[in-house]
Amino acid sequence: MKLLAAPVILASVAAFFVWHASHGDRGLIARELRVVEIANARAELQHATDEREAAERRVNAMRGDRLDRDQLEERARAMLNMTNRDEIVIPYPQGRRLY
Template identity: 30%
Template structure:
Protein backbone atom coordinates (compact mmCIF):
# COMPACT_ATOMS: atom_id res chain seq x y z
CA UNK A 1 0.00 0.00 0.00
CA UNK A 2 1.22 3.38 -0.96
CA UNK A 3 0.56 6.69 0.89
CA UNK A 4 0.57 10.08 -0.64
CA UNK A 5 2.01 12.97 1.21
CA UNK A 6 1.27 16.56 0.35
CA UNK A 7 3.91 19.17 0.47
CA UNK A 8 3.09 22.06 2.74
CA UNK A 9 2.34 25.18 0.79
CA UNK A 10 3.97 28.43 1.89
CA UNK A 11 0.82 30.34 0.78
CA UNK A 12 -1.55 28.63 3.20
CA UNK A 13 -0.46 30.57 6.34
CA UNK A 14 -0.88 33.84 4.42
CA UNK A 15 -4.59 33.40 3.62
CA UNK A 16 -5.99 34.65 6.95
CA UNK A 17 -3.69 37.71 7.15
CA UNK A 18 -4.44 38.50 3.48
CA UNK A 19 -8.16 38.70 4.31
CA UNK A 20 -7.77 40.39 7.69
CA UNK A 21 -5.41 43.19 6.64
CA UNK A 22 -7.77 44.88 4.11
CA UNK A 23 -10.62 44.68 6.65
CA UNK A 24 -8.47 46.36 9.31
CA UNK A 25 -7.41 49.07 6.86
CA UNK A 26 -11.03 49.73 5.86
CA UNK A 27 -12.30 49.98 9.42
CA UNK A 28 -9.36 52.15 10.50
CA UNK A 29 -10.01 54.56 7.64
CA UNK A 30 -13.73 54.68 8.44
CA UNK A 31 -13.06 55.35 12.13
CA UNK A 32 -11.02 58.41 11.15
CA UNK A 33 -12.96 60.03 8.31
CA UNK A 34 -16.19 58.09 7.95
CA UNK A 35 -19.72 59.29 8.63
CA UNK A 36 -19.40 58.65 12.37
CA UNK A 37 -15.62 58.95 12.62
CA UNK A 38 -13.40 61.26 14.63
CA UNK A 39 -13.60 64.14 12.14
CA UNK A 40 -17.37 63.91 11.90
CA UNK A 41 -17.58 63.83 15.69
CA UNK A 42 -15.69 67.12 15.90
CA UNK A 43 -18.03 68.68 13.32
CA UNK A 44 -21.08 67.40 15.20
CA UNK A 45 -19.72 68.84 18.46
CA UNK A 46 -19.22 72.25 16.82
CA UNK A 47 -22.73 72.13 15.38
CA UNK A 48 -24.13 71.12 18.76
CA UNK A 49 -22.43 74.16 20.33
CA UNK A 50 -23.94 76.49 17.70
CA UNK A 51 -27.40 74.97 18.10
CA UNK A 52 -27.18 75.18 21.90
CA UNK A 53 -26.27 78.88 21.71
CA UNK A 54 -29.17 79.48 19.30
CA UNK A 55 -31.52 77.59 21.62
CA UNK A 56 -30.39 79.64 24.63
CA UNK A 57 -30.98 82.89 22.70
CA UNK A 58 -34.46 81.72 21.70
CA UNK A 59 -35.29 80.72 25.28
CA UNK A 60 -34.16 84.13 26.55
CA UNK A 61 -36.19 85.86 23.84
CA UNK A 62 -39.24 83.78 24.73
CA UNK A 63 -38.88 84.60 28.42
CA UNK A 64 -38.71 88.29 27.55
CA UNK A 65 -41.82 88.01 25.40
CA UNK A 66 -43.66 86.10 28.13
CA UNK A 67 -42.72 88.83 30.61
CA UNK A 68 -44.05 91.52 28.26
CA UNK A 69 -47.30 89.57 27.79
CA UNK A 70 -47.67 89.27 31.56
CA UNK A 71 -47.22 93.02 31.88
CA UNK A 72 -49.85 93.65 29.21
CA UNK A 73 -52.51 91.50 30.87
CA UNK A 74 -55.87 93.03 31.83
CA UNK A 75 -54.99 93.45 35.50
CA UNK A 76 -51.99 95.74 35.00
CA UNK A 77 -52.97 98.04 32.12
CA UNK A 78 -56.19 99.62 30.97
CA UNK A 79 -57.73 98.49 27.69
CA UNK A 80 -56.90 101.73 25.90
CA UNK A 81 -53.22 101.35 26.87
CA UNK A 82 -53.21 97.79 25.53
CA UNK A 83 -54.84 99.06 22.35
CA UNK A 84 -52.27 101.85 22.03
CA UNK A 85 -49.33 99.48 22.51
CA UNK A 86 -50.76 96.97 20.02
CA UNK A 87 -51.21 99.72 17.41
CA UNK A 88 -47.68 100.97 17.99
CA UNK A 89 -46.23 97.46 17.72
CA UNK A 90 -48.23 96.64 14.57
CA UNK A 91 -47.78 100.12 13.08
CA UNK A 92 -51.53 100.54 12.51
CA UNK A 93 -54.08 103.31 13.13
CA UNK A 94 -57.75 104.02 12.46
CA UNK A 95 -58.92 106.20 9.55
CA UNK A 96 -60.09 109.02 11.83
CA UNK A 97 -56.79 109.24 13.78
CA UNK A 98 -53.85 111.52 13.10
CA UNK A 99 -50.44 109.85 13.19
CA UNK A 100 -47.44 111.92 14.23
CA UNK A 101 -44.10 110.29 13.43
CA UNK A 102 -41.31 110.96 15.93
CA UNK A 103 -37.58 110.46 15.42
CA UNK A 104 -36.11 107.38 17.06
CA UNK A 105 -34.16 109.26 19.74
CA UNK A 106 -37.13 111.43 20.72
CA UNK A 107 -38.45 110.74 24.22
CA UNK A 108 -42.06 111.75 24.83
CA UNK A 109 -42.56 113.47 28.17
Protein backbone atom coordinates in the same frame (compact mmCIF):
# COMPACT_ATOMS: atom_id res chain seq x y z
CA MET B 1 4.29 33.70 0.09
CA LYS B 2 1.72 31.59 1.94
CA LEU B 3 3.08 32.84 5.25
CA LEU B 4 2.55 36.49 4.26
CA ALA B 5 -0.95 36.08 2.77
CA ALA B 6 -2.89 35.84 6.06
CA PRO B 7 -1.17 38.82 7.79
CA VAL B 8 -1.52 40.98 4.67
CA ILE B 9 -5.24 40.17 4.37
CA LEU B 10 -5.82 40.81 8.07
CA ALA B 11 -3.82 44.05 7.93
CA SER B 12 -5.86 45.16 4.91
CA VAL B 13 -9.14 44.43 6.70
CA ALA B 14 -7.91 46.24 9.82
CA ALA B 15 -6.81 49.24 7.71
CA PHE B 16 -10.23 49.31 6.05
CA PHE B 17 -12.02 49.45 9.41
CA VAL B 18 -9.60 52.01 10.83
CA TRP B 19 -10.08 54.28 7.81
CA HIS B 20 -13.87 54.05 8.04
CA ALA B 21 -13.78 54.57 11.80
CA SER B 22 -12.19 57.96 11.25
CA HIS B 23 -13.55 59.07 7.84
CA GLY B 24 -16.87 57.27 7.45
CA ASP B 25 -20.40 58.66 7.89
CA ARG B 26 -20.26 57.80 11.59
CA GLY B 27 -16.53 58.17 12.08
CA LEU B 28 -14.56 60.40 14.41
CA ILE B 29 -14.44 63.36 12.01
CA ALA B 30 -18.21 63.20 11.46
CA ARG B 31 -18.70 63.00 15.23
CA GLU B 32 -16.77 66.22 15.74
CA LEU B 33 -18.91 67.95 13.10
CA ARG B 34 -22.07 66.72 14.85
CA VAL B 35 -20.81 68.04 18.20
CA VAL B 36 -20.32 71.49 16.63
CA GLU B 37 -23.79 71.36 15.04
CA ILE B 38 -25.35 70.40 18.37
CA ALA B 39 -23.57 73.27 20.14
CA ASN B 40 -24.81 75.73 17.50
CA ALA B 41 -28.36 74.38 17.77
CA ARG B 42 -28.29 74.71 21.56
CA ALA B 43 -27.08 78.31 21.30
CA GLU B 44 -29.86 79.08 18.83
CA LEU B 45 -32.39 77.43 21.14
CA GLN B 46 -31.17 79.52 24.07
CA HIS B 47 -31.44 82.69 21.99
CA ALA B 48 -35.01 81.82 20.94
CA THR B 49 -35.93 80.96 24.53
CA ASP B 50 -34.58 84.30 25.76
CA GLU B 51 -36.57 86.18 23.10
CA ARG B 52 -39.75 84.27 24.01
CA GLU B 53 -39.31 84.98 27.72
CA ALA B 54 -38.76 88.68 27.02
CA ALA B 55 -41.93 88.75 24.93
CA GLU B 56 -43.84 86.97 27.69
CA ARG B 57 -42.62 89.53 30.24
CA ARG B 58 -43.81 92.37 27.99
CA VAL B 59 -47.19 90.71 27.49
CA ASN B 60 -47.60 90.01 31.21
CA ALA B 61 -46.86 93.67 31.95
CA MET B 62 -49.81 94.61 29.73
CA ARG B 63 -52.37 92.32 31.45
CA GLY B 64 -55.47 93.83 33.10
CA ASP B 65 -54.95 94.03 36.88
CA ARG B 66 -51.16 94.37 36.64
CA LEU B 67 -51.06 96.98 33.89
CA ASP B 68 -47.70 98.71 33.69
CA ARG B 69 -48.44 102.24 32.54
CA ASP B 70 -44.90 102.88 31.31
CA GLN B 71 -45.04 99.75 29.15
CA LEU B 72 -48.46 100.76 27.81
CA GLU B 73 -47.25 104.26 26.97
CA GLU B 74 -44.12 102.92 25.28
CA ARG B 75 -46.09 100.53 23.07
CA ALA B 76 -48.70 103.17 22.21
CA ARG B 77 -46.00 105.65 21.17
CA ALA B 78 -44.23 103.02 19.10
CA MET B 79 -47.42 101.97 17.33
CA LEU B 80 -48.63 105.54 16.73
CA ASN B 81 -45.15 106.87 15.94
CA MET B 82 -45.64 109.84 18.28
CA THR B 83 -43.48 111.73 20.79
CA ASN B 84 -43.85 114.65 23.15
CA ARG B 85 -42.49 118.08 22.23
CA ASP B 86 -39.66 117.97 24.76
CA GLU B 87 -38.34 114.51 23.76
CA ILE B 88 -35.30 113.78 21.62
CA VAL B 89 -35.56 111.00 19.03
CA ILE B 90 -32.43 109.04 18.13
CA PRO B 91 -32.90 106.90 15.00
CA TYR B 92 -31.18 103.53 14.71
CA PRO B 93 -31.15 100.83 12.00
CA GLN B 94 -34.21 98.62 11.71
CA GLY B 95 -32.48 95.32 12.48
CA ARG B 96 -30.56 96.49 15.54
CA ARG B 97 -32.11 96.52 18.99
CA LEU B 98 -31.17 99.00 21.68
CA TYR B 99 -31.73 96.58 24.59
